[in-house]
Amino acid sequence: MEAIKVEQLAKSFTYYTKEVGVMNSLRNLIRRKTLTKQAVKDITFSIGKGEMVAFLGPNGAGKTTTLKMLSGILHPTGGSLSVLGFKPYERKKEFKKRFAIVMGQKSQLWPDLPASESILLNRYIYQVEEQTYKRTLDELVELLDVKHVLNVQVRRLSLGERMKMELIAALIHKPELLFLDEPTIGLDVVTQKRVREFLAHYNEHYKTTVILTSHYMKDVEDLCKRTLIINDGRLVFDGNLNQVHHAVNESKIVKLKFSQSVEASRLEPFGAVRQSDEFAATLEIAKEQINPISRELLELFPIEDITIEEKPIEEVVVSLYNRTQPV
Numbered sequence: 001m002e003a004i005k006v007e008q009l010a011k012s013f014t015y016y017t018k019e020v021g022v023m024n025s026l027r028n029l030i031r032r033k034t035l036t037k038q039a040v041k042d043i044t045f046s047i048g049k050g051e052m053v054a055f056l057g058p059n060g061a062g063k064t065t066t067l068k069m070l071s072g073i074l075h076p077t078g079g080s081l082s083v084l085g086f087k088p089y090e091r092k093k094e095f096k097k098r099f100a101i102v103m104g105q106k107s108q109l110w111p112d113l114p115a116s117e118s119i120l121l122n123r124y125i126y127q128v129e130e131q132t133y134k135r136t137l138d139e140l141v142e143l144l145d146v147k148h149v150l151n152v153q154v155r156r157l158s159l160g161e162r163m164k165m166e167l168i169a170a171l172i173h174k175p176e177l178l179f180l181d182e183p184t185i186g187l188d189v190v191t192q193k194r195v196r197e198f199l200a201h202y203n204e205h206y207k208t209t210v211i212l213t214s215h216y217m218k219d220v221e222d223l224c225k226r227t228l229i230i231n232d233g234r235l236v237f238d239g240n241l242n243q244v245h246h247a248v249n250e251s252k253i254v255k256l257k258f259s260q261s262v263e264a265s266r267l268e269p270f271g272a273v274r275q276s277d278e279f280a281a282t283l284e285i286a287k288e289q290i291n292p293i294s295r296e297l298l299e300l301f302p303i304e305d306i307t308i309e310e311k312p313i314e315e316v317v318v319s320l321y322n323r324t325q326p327v
């Protein structure tokens with residue numbers, strides 16, 4: 001079953017330039033210069049019910065515009081889309097009840113009230129029946145371990161606690177579809193992990209369809225089997241990042257520790273030296289050269305420890321960001 005189906009979806013914005021100066025302003029009144037920005041260019045994809053998909057791209061790629069079309073905030077200028085069987089831009093009440101948006105950078109809670117009040121307000125907005133509300137609230141509070149701060153004013157909460165409350169408020173009506181925009185931004189490592197574990201559990205348990213944007217690759221690696229990458233308004237990748245990691249990388253990272261001081265210049269013939277100090281160095285070496293070069297390094301240098309790793313996933317994503325054509 002598909003939760004989202006998007007075909008040749010496009011969005012262009014028309015806007016006017018405004019030049020500086022009084023004369024230019026007057027001229028603008030008579031004849032305005034119209035510009036068009038094609039923010040999303042004919043993208044096609046579908047997302048199955050219960051899937052958890054990452055939606056990535058560099059700044060200005062068209063992520064927000066796409067998400068706004070999926071949630072009904074913006075009207076597309078081309079193509080077709082169906083979300084949970086609805087046309088989002090028709091903004092039907094029934095559709096609004098079935099999805100939720102959580103934004104790490106923008107709070108949806110009343111800052112001067114305890115989160116419990118905002119959550120209760122959502123209960124009325126979404127018309128959640130009392131017993132179901134109580135059960136869901138207890139479960140979410142327990143899972144996120146926030147009982148002790150439920151009645152504390154939101155602006156007094158830590159960022160992590162606030163984020164957990166945002167999740168509870170968004171999930172209180174058990175939406176079928178969840179848009180998560182940077183849900184772990186600014187959180188410490190332990191809280192990030194906690195939020196990720198919660199999301200994985202929630203998705204598994206309730207089969208909620210989730211679209212996630214995040215700049216933390218750990219979120220994507222841990223949570224999403226599938227990633228969509230958009231660049232310059234076009235879909236340039238649709239697949240499993242962990243799998244392409246291997247295919248896209250033509251080199252590996254070799255980390256060396258020395259028992260005696262080694263000059264960096266002596267390592268240069270063996271690969272690109274990414275980092276070095278007297279007793280340690282990191283080299284990037286072509287995959288097919290790894291075995292002979294490692295052997296040579298072990299023979300020639302006082303190596304105490306050697307580790308060979310894949311390039312960080314962030315670098316793979318950046319190389320995918322640079323694509324302008326679909327993979």
Ligand SMILES: Nc1ncnc2c1ncn2[C@@H]1O[C@H](COP(=O)(O)OP(=O)(O)OP(=O)(O)O)[C@@H](O)[C@H]1O
Pocket residue numbers: 013014015037038039057058059060061062063064065066
């Ligand atoms: N209302 C608008 N009028 C004109 N251009 C717009 C409008 N909204 C967005 N754009 C342009 O469309 C492009 C895509 O913007 P969008 O906000 O979707 O990118 P994004 O991928 O979400 O970027 P970021 O990661 O920086 O939030 C950008 O070049 C942006 O300047």
